[in-house]
Amino acid sequence: MKLLTLNFLTCAIKSCKTSPASFPLHPRDAELEIVEADVNLAFLQNILPRLMWAELRTIASELGLPTLPEDIPEREALVEGRGEGEGEGEGGEQIPSQTAKDLHRVLLETCIQEGKLVCGNCGHEYAVKEGVANFLLPGHLV
Amino acid sequence: MSRPEDTLPPDLFYNDTESRKYTTSSRIQTIQATMTHRALSLLHLTTPSLILDIGCGSGLSGEILSLPSSSGTPGGPHTWIGLDISSSMLSIALEKDVTGDLFLADAGQGVPFRPGTFDAALSISAIQWLCNAETSEESPEGRLKRFFGGLYASLRRGGRAVCQFYPKNDAQKRMVSAAAVKAGFGAGLLEDDPGTKNAKTYLVLTVGGGELDG
Ligand SMILES: [Zn+2]
Numbered sequence: 001m002k003l004l005t006l007n008f009l010t011c012a013i014k015s016c017k018t019s020p021a022s023f024p025l026h027p028r029d030a031e032l033e034i035v036e037a038d039v040n041l042a043f044l045q046n047i048l049p050r051l052m053w054a055e056l057r058t059i060a061s062e063l064g065l066p067t068l069p070e071d072i073p074e075r076e077a078l079v080e081g082r083g084e085g086e087g088e089g090e091g092g093e094q095i096p097s098q099t100a101k102d103l104h105r106v107l108l109e110t111c112i113q114e115g116k117l118v119c120g121n122c123g124h125e126y127a128v129k130e131g132v133a134n135f136l137l138p139g140h141l142v
Numbered sequence: 143m144s145r146p147e148d149t150l151p152p153d154l155f156y157n158d159t160e161s162r163k164y165t166t167s168s169r170i171q172t173i174q175a176t177m178t179h180r181a182l183s184l185l186h187l188t189t190p191s192l193i194l195d196i197g198c199g200s201g202l203s204g205e206i207l208s209l210p211s212s213s214g215t216p217g218g219p220h221t222w223i224g225l226d227i228s229s230s231m232l233s234i235a236l237e238k239d240v241t242g243d244l245f246l247a248d249a250g251q252g253v254p255f256r257p258g259t260f261d262a263a264l265s266i267s268a269i270q271w272l273c274n275a276e277t278s279e280e281s282p283e284g285r286l287k288r289f290f291g292g293l294y295a296s297l298r299r300g301g302r303a304v305c306q307f308y309p310k311n312d313a314q315k316r317m318v319s320a321a322a323v324k325a326g327f328g329a330g331l332l333e334d335d336p337g338t339k340n341a342k343t344y345l346v347l348t349v350g351g352g353e354l355d356g
Binding site for chain 1: 189190191192219220221223225227232236241243244245246247248251252254255256258259261279280288298
């Protein structure tokens with residue numbers, strides 16, 4: 001599971017919906033894997049305003065990843081500067097900056113392969129196996 | 143022909159043998175691809191988006207979502223998250239190394255994402271399963287309510303969802319679209335090849351309040 005996904009995932013239990021502590025879910029005993037993927041600049045630009053940055057920083061630190069910048073990058077910072085005609089690909093296509101590549105690395109290439117995700121409100125643990133999280137709830141918790 | 147929904151719940155029906163049969167049948171693959179493209183055309187996506195695939199199965203639709211627009215996926219490549227209740231289906235998706243994130247989850251229990259997460263959602267041949275209630279504590283109405291309520295909240299304002307499904311009859315069609323409307327969606331039913339054995343029903347859902355710019 002990508003850290004991007006974890007930045008949107010909440011506890012599935014109904015009574016947790018209204019509690020701020022049910023987001024983000026906290027990884028425990030997590031095994032990480034880097035799964036390389038092509039940088040999709042337009043996607044990063046699209047998703048940027050929807051990220052919960054403080055929570056992403058918290059998760060990164062809980063996973064022992066390098067500390068993320070305090071502030072979320074500006075949209076403009078995702079695109080390589082265009083001085084001297086450089087940074088512009090064929091047909092005037094935008095080139096992802098180092099900031100965009102770093103963000104891509106954290107959000108889309110850093111994956112939780114094994115472990116658990118724990119709700120900060122109810123303590124429910126969701127198992128992650130081979131990157132797949134089990135969100136099936138027993139009937140009484142629905 | 144008996145409908146699989148009438149025989150067993152999906153997690154039992156799509157056991158390893160059935161899952162593999164479903165995924166390797168080239169006829170089913172072709173139909174699934176056609177319906178995915180049809181759903182995509184109804185979603186009007188113009189930029190790489192975050193998409194929820196409800197009942198993603200072995201990732202047949204997801205593989206199309208991951209393609210660039212030059213390969214016929216409007217606005218692609220998209221990033222997708224798939225939910226499915228069948229672990230056998232998900233195992234096949236894992237073997238195929240699909241790029242979307244997979245969840246073992248029952249959409250009838252809700253959609254566990256924060257408000258405004260997704261640009262769009264699609265579902266191919268899955269939501270008729272929500273009309274099955276397997277236990278005495280569950281009703282189809284309750285499952286549809288949790289699903290559409292969760293889906294509505296998880297889509298961004300101006301977002302869209304397209305659910306192709308196989309309604310058992312007109313009453314079920316009405317029950318499903320009424321549940322979507324009750325959750326807040328603007329809903330329309332679209333039928334391709336109506337009255338034939340190839341009839342396909344698409345529930346097209348819109349979330350008001352944003353710009354429909356994709
Ligand atoms: Zn919880």
